[in-house]
Amino acid sequence: MTRVAVYPGSFDPVTKGHEDLIRRSLAFADQVIVAVAINPAKPPLFTLEERVALLQEAVRDRAVSVRSFDGLLVEFARSVGAALIVRGLRAVSDFEYEFQMALMNRTLAPRLETVFLMPAFDLTYLSSSLVREVARFGGDVSALVHPAVQQALRRKFAR
Numbered sequence: 295m296t297r298v299a300v301y302p303g304s305f306d307p308v309t310k311g312h313e314d315l316i317r318r319s320l321a322f323a324d325q326v327i328v329a330v331a332i333n334p335a336k337p338p339l340f341t342l343e344e345r346v347a348l349l350q351e352a353v354r355d356r357a358v359s360v361r362s363f364d365g366l367l368v369e370f371a372r373s374v375g376a377a378l379i380v381r382g383l384r385a386v387s388d389f390e391y392e393f394q395m396a397l398m399n400r401t402l403a404p405r406l407e408t409v410f411l412m413p414a415f416d417l418t419y420l421s422s423s424l425v426r427e428v429a430r431f432g433g434d435v436s437a438l439v440h441p442a443v444q445q446a447l448r449r450k451f452a453r
Contacts, residue, residue: 299323299378299409300371302363304331306338307443308349309425311382311417316353318411319380325357327374332364339426339450352440368403379408384418 299319305312305328319326330345340348342362349360363370371379379399381392396408413420420438429435429447436444 296324296375297322297378298325298327298374298376299380300327300329300367300374300376301380302329302331302367302370304333304336304338304422305345305349306340306422307345307425307439307447308352309417309420309422309439309443310437311384311413311420312349312422313352313440314414314417315380315382315411316358317355319409320355320357322409323378323380325359326380327376328353328358328360329367329370330360330362331367332362340446344446348440348443348446351442366402368399368406371406372403377405377407379406381408381410382413383410384413384421 299322301316301319303312316326316328328349330342330349332342338345346360346362353360367379381396383389383392392410399406399408425435425438425447430451435447439447
């Protein structure tokens with residue numbers, strides 16, 4: 295039986311921290327589906343299609359697929375046969391929100407487990423919003439993102 299995990303997020307853009315969690319998720323799942331969320335309350339820098347394409351470029355692994363979704367995460371997880379939701383915790387400040395979401399997801403889908411992963415120590419501070427801010431002002435993000443993401447950021451902010 296294939297154990298499927300879903301790693302949801304906006305990935306605007308995908309960072310080395312996201313890549314780290316995706317790869318480490320494969321230690322306890324046979325397949326990881328990176329689920330790019332459509333969040334109307336949060337206007338993205340990159341379009342949905344761009345975020346999906348950048349993830350596919352950054353994480354080339356046969357056990358990882360990238361899909362977009364709209365609506366409830368638990369419904370998406372059910373539709374792909376997932377048993378696990380993977381979430382990253384960078385700091386204590388992330389915990390309260392993630393804890394509430396995990397409990398709500400458990401209420402909606404009791405058989406769907408949430409697993410929290412800590413990022414690699416050197417990536418703990420990293421967030422998409424921080425990467426966007428540094429890139430917006432011409433800073434070097436080469437150590438923070440895949441080269442394709444770095445190029446895409448340069449194109450976005452060259453305008």
